[in-house]
Amino acid sequence: MSFRIVRQSKFRHVFGQPLKREQCYDNIRxxxxxxxxxxxxxxxxxxxxITEIAGGGAFLVLPLQKTGRLDVSYPQVTGHKGPVMDIAWCPxxxxxxxxxxDDTLVRVWQIPEDxxxxxxxxxxxxxxxxxKKVGLVQWHPSASNVLLSAGADCRILIWNIGTSELLSEILHPDIIFDCCWSWNGSCLATTCKDRKIRIYDPHSGEIVQEAMGHEGAKPQRVHYLRSGMILTTGFSKMSERQYSLRKENELANPLCLEELDVSNGVMVPFYDPDVNLLYLSAKGDxxxxxxEITDKAPYIHYINTYQSTTPQRGMGMMPKRGCDISRCEIARFFRLLSSGFCEVLSFTVPRKSDRFQDDLYPLTLADMPAISAEEWAEGKDAEPLLVYxxxxxxxxQKQELKVTKKSNILDKMVSKKCEPSSEPASIQPEKNLEDLLNEIKTLQATVLQHEKRIKELENKVESSCHALSEHTQVLNNHGDTIDLLVDEV
Known part of the structure; x- marks a missing residue:
């Protein structure tokens, strides 16, 4: 693809630079x-x-300041019985x-302060x-405790985490490749194996718009922009990677459709809604x-490309409230490399002034919800709260996440039947049993980690013994030679 000359823009000289190795993360499986x-x-x-582990699924959670080489025995979140497919932090x-x-379950975890x-x-x-396996989880952008999950069973489920209750269900016609909330959470865009782009009303589950997307059969990605336009990435019939921009009510007629290159990796869009910057990269790139995205043709303007010598296996983007404002940092990426190294990459705008740059840092997403899950379930939508x-x-200040399951009429009937024969003393053994089961699970996880460590040490000892036996054999041969020489003398 031949890019046009960049027009005048405050982001024209944005450049990416990796941090020093000691400021990154190493020795990660x-x-x-x-x-x-x-x-x-x-x-x-x-x-x-997400890490590699035998007999289930796990992922690491590291405080940002814990850089450098990671200990092999560092604790992980290991509750899943199958490989972990996706993770997402609550906004x-x-x-x-x-x-x-892959075990068909979605779990929500509360990480301690340290x-x-x-x-x-x-x-x-x-x-x-x-x-079937659940390949995607996404939080609602403005409603608290609202989580979306999409599975290989062609269903999108929307949950209230605070009550563990299913709020909405969308039956999709085919395997879901990707989905994304709109800016205020009133719509949901999806891409599918049948190559169509669909917009759903998440409250009712009804299709609002539907049109063909990219012509290639490989997976497509979709992202809702702040303006309401929809950005997609996919492939042409000739397996050329493409990106397109479409209006919400005219999906069939893209405003722009550009080809990038020929490669196998699915282009993943990372979008900054504050300044309308778009970053495109893929696994293996x-x-x-x-x-930069504007509201006038040609809409998407190429700025530059960050080049590296090592391909990546995955990547995450820091929210704007986590960037270093004093260095005019507008984006920070965490690149996972096959060597077990996580590289931190900082994108900055070169400015000489030490003053706060208002044009680079407009109002950004806050860490407070605009509405509750109950309000969203009643049909209310709201734009996310912003902070300067x-x-x-x-x-x-956040409170600990607590789940209060709604009472079920069947539970009430069972409790009434059990009232005459139930005694307060019978409750205590159940609590003790739960505590014992939790301790057993913790011990099992610890034993698994120690078993892996023991196997590694056994392999090292075995290789050392093998080398020692070879040296012993050489010494014995030399001893026999010396004995023959002595006999001859």
Whole structure:
């Protein structure tokens, strides 16, 4: 693809630069799963990375300041029974993260203030509604405790985490490749195996718009822009990678459709709604292209490309409230490399002034919800709350996530039947049993980690013994030779 000359823009000289090795993260067993996921999620407090583990699924949660080489025995979140497919941090609580797995379950976890000190097995919420693996989880942008999950059973489920209740269900006609909330959460855009782009009303589950997307059969990605336009990435019939921009009510007629190159990796869009910057990269790529989006043709303007020598397995983008304002940093990426290294990449705008740059940092997404899950379930939509970063980002005080399941009429009937024969003393053994089961699960996770460590040490000892036996054999041969010489003398 031949890019046109860049027009005048304040982002014309934006450049990406990796941080020093000691400011990055090393010795991470990054998952080898071939699923089309970013495998990485980050917020201003923690970095989460899906890892490789035998007999289930796990992911790391590291405080951002814990850089350098990671200990092999560092505790992980290991509650899933199948490989973890996707992870996503809650936008309104930096200590809450959701994960989806091949075991058909979605789990929500509460991370302690200082990170993990022991393996975490028990989630705060466990959501069982899918019949096949769940490949995607996404939080609502403005409603608290509203989580979306999309599975290989062609169903999109929307949950209220606070009550563990299913709020809405969307039956999709084919395998879901990607989905994205609109700016205020009133619509939901999806891409599908049948190559169509669809817009749904998440409250009712009805299709609002539908049109053909990219012509290629490979996966397509979709992203709702702040303006209401829809950005997609996909492939042409000749397997050329493309991106397109469409109006919400005219999906069939793209405003622009551009070809990038010929490669296998699915282009993943990372979008900055504050300044309308778009970053495109893919698994297996070693570069990141970035663009500026405007409301006039040709709409998407190429800026530059960050080039690297090492391809990536996944990537996560820091929310704007986690960027370093003093250095005019407008984006920070965390690139996962196959060597087990997580590279931190900083994009900055070169400015000489030390003053706060209002044009680079307009109002950005806050860490507070605009509405509750109950209000959203009643049909209300609201734009996300915004915050000004001039005085620095100060996180709001968060309460621990607690789940209060709604009472079920069947539960009431059972409790009434049990009232005459139930005694307070009979409740205590159940509590003790739960505590014992939790301790057993924790011990099992610890034993698994020690078993892996023991196997590695046994392999090292075995190789050392083999080398020692070879040296012993050589010495014995030399001894026999010396004895013969002595006999001859």
């Amino acid at each position: 990054i998952t080898k799963n071939s699923w089309d996921s970013n495998f990485c999620a980050v917020n201003p407090k923690f970095l989460a990375i 309104h609580n930096d200590h809450v993260i959701a994960s989806s797995s 990170g993990l000190v022991c393996p975490m097995i028990d989630p705060v919420v466990e959501l069982a509604g899918h019949q 070693s570069n990141i292209r970035y663009f 970063l001039k005085d620095g980002y100060v996180p709001t």
